[in-house]
Amino acid sequence: MAERVRARLPISAIVAVAITVAAIALLALVVVSARYPLPIVIGARRVPLFAGLTLSAALGTAAVASDPPSRHPSLVMPLRQRYLILLWWIGVSAALASLSFAAWKAWGVIAMFASLFALVKVLQVAGFIKQDRSVRVWHPFAAIMALFLAVAGIFAFVGRPNLPPPIQAAMVAYQDGRDGQMPASRPAPKVSATGLTLRASGDVDLGGLPATLFSYDDREGSRVDIYEADIGFPAPQGSVGVEDPAGWLLESYRLSLRTGPRGSNFLVVSWSTDAVDRIADALATQS
Known part of the structure; x- marks a missing residue:
């Protein structure tokens, strides 16, 4: 049986x-x-x-x-x-x-x-x-x-190209409108010495990561986005470690993305690598 x-x-x-x-x-x-x-x-x-x-x-x-x-x-x-x-x-x-x-x-x-x-x-x-x-x-x-x-x-x-959702969202948002989803919960960083003019700010959900967006124009009228969050932004595949200040840099789709030292928790998005390096240095000194 x-x-x-x-x-x-x-x-x-x-x-x-x-x-x-x-x-x-x-x-x-x-x-x-x-x-x-x-x-x-x-x-x-x-x-x-x-x-x-x-x-x-x-x-x-x-x-x-x-x-x-x-x-x-x-x-x-x-x-x-x-x-x-x-x-x-x-x-x-x-x-x-x-x-x-x-x-x-x-x-x-x-x-x-x-x-x-x-x-x-x-x-x-x-x-x-x-x-x-x-x-x-x-x-x-x-x-x-x-x-x-x-x-x-x-x-x-x-x-396969495998960008973390916050990085992908930041790259897409750079081509879209500047408005945040809610009023900004953080004060704007002091970056006027770098030639930036604040145009919009607000809290956003950046691919699942709560962050605050500060969108600027530089002296040439080009857009520069600065994100601040409670934790560091994940480094995507293809990014490289950089110094002065320490962080990572990604150049992709004619955009440059830059972070700062551990604990600074910011992300700079612009069309120019020189611009993101200069602004990252100014932000790192405030952290």
Whole structure:
């Protein structure tokens, strides 16, 4: 007689508990990120990060609530149970893929390889669904194509332009209007000696990072944006470390972005590298 593996709880109860835990996790992430820019500190985009973490919480809860023998597929296990294990591994692969897509820091590469490993587990578990399948002529070609797509996906992932949302938002905002979303909560920095004239200011949500925008015109009438925040602005891929003052510099899409020393928490955006260097030096002396 086939051995029946029973869960500690009914499947419906496990699903209900997993959904409840996922909802609580999502609510906690939303509340915490509303008070503190957690995704920026972690180094990930908000929506795919929350999706991956919420799905991970649900899947982890389902695994803990189930009976240990029911987590490993076998041919003596009921077919429905094998399908549930298959769905669980598909969910794990999707959660890790969401986290790898969310990240702009190095840990995203780890999540990507973990997602590929979970995908291998999906194929392994799928072999327990119908054990009488024979290897057909097209299977090796499908495996070669899948390997090619996996390698191509890895190179596309590693080589993709991956700007942190605050940096991308600052570059887009430079081409748009100067108005902030709310009145400025910080006083304007004293940069008039550099030839800047303040045109607009206000608090903004800069890609998930609360900041204050001060938009200026220089002597030639060109725009210069200065952002100030409670934490430092994340360094994007392609930026270089600079000195006098210490910080990072990014030159991209005919724009120059510059930060200052640790703790100064400002970002200067302009069309000119010389301008951002000069203004960063003036801001650093005020910190």
